[in-house]
Amino acid sequence: MKPNNIRIKDIASMAGVSVGTVDRVLHNRGKVSRDAARRIEKVLNKINYKPNLIAQTLGKNKNYRIVALIPNPALDPYWKQSFDGLKSGEEQLGQFGIHFILEYKYYDPHKKESFQESALKIFHSHPDGVLVAPLFYYASLPFFKKLSETKIPFILFNTHLVEANALSFIGQDLFKSGRLAGELMNIGQQPNSSYAIVHVNEDLSNSVHLVEKEHGFRDYFEKRGDAQRIGTFILNNLKSSAFQNQLESILQMPDLSGVYVSTSKVYLIAQYLKKRNPGVRIIGYDLIKENVSGLQEGHIDFIINQNPMRQAKLGIQSLANYLIFSKQIPSTYLFPLEVITPENVTSYLAHPGNLAGIVV
Amino acid sequence: MKPNNIRIKDIASMAGVSVGTVDRVLHNRGKVSRDAARRIEKVLNKINYKPNLIAQTLGKNKNYRIVALIPNPALDPYWKQSFDGLKSGEEQLGQFGIHFILEYKYYDPHKKESFQESALKIFHSHPDGVLVAPLFYYASLPFFKKLSETKIPFILFNTHLVEANALSFIGQDLFKSGRLAGELMNIGQQPNSSYAIVHVNEDLSNSVHLVEKEHGFRDYFEKRGDAQRIGTFILNNLKSSAFQNQLESILQMPDLSGVYVSTSKVYLIAQYLKKRNPGVRIIGYDLIKENVSGLQEGHIDFIINQNPMRQAKLGIQSLANYLIFSKQIPSTYLFPLEVITPENVTSYLAHPGNLAGIVV
DNA sequence: CGCATAATTGTGCGCGCACACATAATAATA
DNA sequence: TATTATTATGTGTGCGCGCACAATTATGCG
Structure with a gap:
């Protein structure tokens, strides 16, 4: 009974x-x-x-100070979604009477110094837990080493740094993500097609995560043994007049049948490419507003969704599980690689990533 | 602070x-x-x-008796997943010290009498709440009318019966699901292609939900103005020797380029069809074990996932929200239409539908 | 054996809320 | 005005747990 x-x-x-x-x-x-x-x-x-988890929390009126370090959400709608996820998680915990005081620190995703600076401040403030979306590799390892030594628990999301030795990683398998893009690109295409991989406004040497996607994409075609040609392009200076020339050089590829953009910046080039060559299949990342429009208006064919909101929310929930309920949490939590098309995009919008446990 | x-x-x-x-x-x-x-x-x-939701529940030691009515999970792996979702939700609530006593009632998905019989029993046992996956339309409306009159709250999942006037519906938009199937079917295909819609072992007159999917699928092609031919097949007597003949008759369609199976039963015919004609694209539903293999071995090209586990779990969570926290719950909760391919299927398996709020 | 000290065990309180019950204030009636 | 009804307000208790502290029992030593 x-x-x-x-x-x-x-x-x-x-x-x-x-x-x-x-x-x-x-x-x-x-x-x-x-x-x-x-x-x-x-x-x-x-x-x-x-x-009884309920009774367990009731008595604790300790305040946990958690710091989240993410790229500045004002600079990029993708990170805005992460930020919203953190907010939502914080609110949910509040409902349960859990005093999780979240502080936010931001860094410029193109300046590793800004990351290091914020990281140092965080470390010296001795928080009870840390939540980080690290974009830089070597630049960030010392920070995580320090946290480990001080036994400050930290969780990574979005980008996996294995050496960081974090309490948990929450995100996607980016190699598989690239393979998935390859598969979506390949459906029903001619065998002599060629494809472009485009990294928009990124310094590849700093961005391991994008390199992994590229490897996955190429791996898909290599493993099949098909002889498609694949070119890599790195676009910079979005505002300059040279930008359009860069796009044109992509279109110059013979038998170009698809463009794979490694980030959410796909909306910046989708419309132009599609107009110039409607047969080119465009694949990119994430359900930010601009990409939703891109799908609905037919400039973008597929979006692979990373669900940054839910990643962030799960991050703070996990930290709460660890600190408050002293639960064991999985060392990696890999999110599904969500395929979004013009036909199912609305079904993803109606269903924000913030479902939840008991409350919602 | x-x-x-x-x-x-x-x-x-x-x-x-x-x-x-x-x-x-x-x-x-x-x-x-x-x-x-x-x-x-x-x-x-x-x-x-x-x-403080935590404190709110602590005092309540009322026992809520909830009855779930679903097709017999022993007869179908799809419904087994629903069952698992219910179990998981029950367990989670237990962790929170919420005394939700779930009773399970099953019916034969091919016999509406068995549904009616169980429904009547449930009604007379005066539960505090009911969770139903109704497959029959007119046969089930009287049950819901009775529940409404007695003010017993009930939530529907999987299949939407608008007239039932339920507290909430949890599931997918099946018309859009059909359209999505159409889109996936259409990618990169020749304009003169023809397609087959296949309903396996179903009595269409009783299964509104399958008809909706079919409408959506046809709608996709009609709206585009393409002139593809689409045929509908209903397969029965799976064990008889006539079964193979039925499959052959599908393959006879001129320029057949794809088969859309309206349920999780796609695994029953995928291998045969693919072997006889590798160019035929196969699309079906749900991540049951057999279909996962189908994807991985290349017999199935796309699966649209309904996530029965999470639907069921959300159902019982919603009921708890309503009964215990007296929260307002949305009248419909539409799940995303998840596209599964050979490349992303593992990412969905690693991530069972049971994420959750604070715990888990 | 008596007393100090250590080792073990038991008790009480508070967390925030719901609900039952006791008390106080007001109104109605003789 | 005294005495009930009636209505309004305040107080106390328990939910299950964690933790501080009190009480008990065992051990050491002169």
Whole structure:
């Protein structure tokens, strides 16, 4: 009838001790005789006790200070979504009476110095936990080393730095993401097609994550043994007159049948390319407003959604699970590679990433 | 610093009354003087009080008896996933100390009498809430009418019966699902292609949901003005020798370039069709084990995932929100139309539909 | 054996809320 | 005005847990 309303009190009476003693065993705070410990263990093995999470939090009125470090959301709608996810998670925890005080720190995604500067400040403020979306590789490792040494728990999202040794990584497998793009690009195409990989406004040497996508994309075609030609382009100076020339040089590729843009910046070039050559299939990332329009107006064929909002929200939830409920959390949490097309895009908009546990 | 730790106690002191009076106003139980009520309202308008959900549940040790009515999970892996979702939701609530006692009732998806019989039993047992995946239309309306009259709250998932007037519907827009299938079918195909819609082992007159998918699929091509030919096939008697003949008759369609199967039963015919004609694109539904293999082995090109597990879980969560937290819940909750391909299928398996709020 | 000290065990309080119940203030009636 | 009704308001308790502290029992040592 009632599956798990076995309380500490019940365990205590079963073992013939008081609740205090059971409590001491559960949290192994010591100060328990071998005899009592043994009796309690025996009961525990039999009944699979699960503490009432609700009651567990009630008493704690400790304030946890968490700092989130992400690229400035004002500079990029993608990071705005991450920010919204953090906000939403914070709010949800508040509803549960969990005093998670989130502080936000931003950095310029093109300046590693700005990352390092913010990181240092965060470290010196001794937070209870840290949430980071790291874009730089070597520039950020010292920060994570410091956090590890000070035993400040931190979770990474969006970009995986294996060496960082984080509590958890939340994001996608970017190599597979590239392969998926390859597959979507290949559907129903002629065997002699050629494709362009485009990185918009990025310094590749700093952006491991984009390189991984590119490898995945190329891997897909290599493994199939087809002999498609694939070219890589790096676009910069978006405002300059040279920008259009760069686009034209892409279109110059013989038998060009598709363009794969490695970030959410796909909207910047989709319309132009599609107008100049309607047969070119365009694939990019993320459901930011501009790309939604791109899909609906036919400039973009596929979007692979990274769901930054839910990534961020899960990040803060995980931190709460770890700090407050002392739950074990998975070392990596890989999100599904969501394929968005003109026909299913609205179904993703109606359903924001913020579903949730009990509340919503 | 601390955003919402305004407690009832605080409101009371602000309004110069006792907590009891505030409580009476919050739950409008009456027995409050106009004067006190006015003062309290004034405070409430100013401070945006949000009750601590944790504390709210703690005291309640009422047991809610919920009955779920779904097709027999032993007969179909799809419904097994729904069942698992219910289980998972039940467990999660248990963790929070919420005494949701879930009872399961099953019916044979091909016999409306079995649905009606179970439904009647449920009604007479006077549960506190009901969760239903209704496959039949007219056969089930009387049940929902009765529930409405007795004010027993019920939530539908999987199939939408608008007239049922449920508390909430959780599922997908099936017409759009059909359109999405059309789009996936159409990518990179020749203009003179023809397609087959296949309903496996279903009585169409009883299955509104499949008809909707078919309409959506046809609508996609009609709206584009292309002149593809589309044929509808209904397959029965899976075990008979006639079955193969039925498949052959599909393959006879001139210029056949794709087969759209309206349910998870796609795995039953994918391999045969693909072997006989590798150029035929196969699209079906749901990530059951057989279809995952189908994708990975190349017999199936696309799966549209309905995520029955998460639908079911959200169903029971919603019921809890409504009954326990007296939250308003949306009248329809439409799930995204997830596109699964051979390349992204593993990313969906690694990430079971059971993410969650705080815990898990 | 008596007393100090350590080791173990038990008890009490508070977290924020809902609800039952006790008390106080007001109105109605004799 | 005294005495009930009636209405309004305040107080107390428990939900399950964690933690501080009190009480008890065992051990050491002169």
